[in-house]
Amino acid sequence: MIWSNLKNIGGSLLVIILFLSSSQLSAQKNGPTIPKDSVWTNGGNFGIFFQQVGLSNWSGGGENSVAYGAEVNLYANKRQRSHTWFNNLQAGYGLVKIGDQGARKNNDILIITSQYGRFLSDKWQLSAGLDFRTQFADGFIYNGAADATDTLISTFMSPGYLSPYIGTTYKPNDAFSATFAPLMQKVTFVMDDDLAAVGAYGVDPGENIRSQAGWSISAMYQKEIMTNVNLKTSLLLFDAYDDIEHIDVNFDLFLNFKVNKYITTNFALQTIYDHDIDIEDEDGNVGPRLQMRNVLNIGLTFNFGEPRKEE
Structure with a gap:
């Protein structure tokens, strides 16, 4: 089963590699060479956040917390003639006591x-890329005090998601883009054997990888909407060909x-509805549910690199 899934992954990646290689060779044969330092835009930011609440004889109640x-956030973007290549990394980790x-x-x-695109016209690109998502540390359902009764529900690469795709991108301006990919492979990893044994995150019980072919629609909008206020929002829809009624x-x-x-x-706000993820509610009912995560931070941020050219 794992070998079959790995062949599916390899096939998808091979198609993308061949597509990128042929496009790059074509680019090298046509048009003048642009100096290296005029092609890439690199940079990002790093932030540190801290919050502390201290209470002493506080009649309103509550607990001390830290x-x-x-x-x-890092980016490396390349523009050269009719070619674009956008790369982004977003990572965050926080603790509360x-x-x-x-x-x-x-x-x-x-x-x-990461997304590579080649313009077919002023607003349309032939595009290929991938989306990878996971987490750094163990996640638990906390059943009580720290007495080994907490239930592990996730960890690094459990789950992990890798989604290579090929499609077309509509880009009418620098702030907005939308991609339709009729060829997309959603690969779900559950590398923790205990979670894989119970079939967590849609893998077959005892397996570590599940691969699904399908189509996707994604959109992104990024812009300074007013002075010193930047908005970035994205939407990703995926529909597997073997389960067409669920998106x-x-x-x-x-x-x-x-x-x-x-x-x-x-x-930051993140919402997920994945039909392969079962969640138990307060009444003991198990099934897919709307997941929401929001984070509000105040802290120090350090910017570096060149001014970002919006994607």
Whole structure:
């Protein structure tokens, strides 16, 4: 089963590699060479966030708490004649400690995206790329105090998602783009054997990888919507050909408010509806559910690299 899935992955990646290689060879044969330093735009930002609440004889109740974390966003974008290549990395990790409880994570995300495009006209591109998502550390359902009764539900590469695709991109301006990919492979990894044994995240019980062929629609909007306020939002829809009646949804929104050169506030919202992920509610019912994660941070942010050219 694993070998069959790996062959499917390899086939998808081979198609993309051949597509990129042929396009690059064509680019080398046509048009003048542009100096290297005029092609790439690189940079990003790194943020450190901290929150502390201390209470003493406080009649309103509550508990002492400390929250802290870090986030990094990196990009490397290439524009050369009719070719574009956009690469992004988003990573964040945070912990919160309330009262006498041990530290528990409240933010854990790792997303890497890459998209190559070749313009067919002023607004349309032939495109290929991939989307990779996972987390850094163990995730638990906390059943009580830190007494080994907590239930592990996720960890690094459990789940992990790799989605290579080929399609067309509509890009009417620098702020907005939308991609339709009739060829997409959604590969789900559950590398923790205990989680794989129970068939977590849609893999067959005892297997570590599940591969699904399907189509996808994705859209992204990124712009400074007012002075010192940047908005970035994205939507990804995926529909597997062997389960056509169910569409998985992943929506992200990120707002960044710049106070001054170093101090920023940002708000992140992520919503997921994946038909392969079963979640138990308070009444004991198990099934797919709308997942939501939101993070509000205030802290120090350090920007570096060249000014970003919006995708």
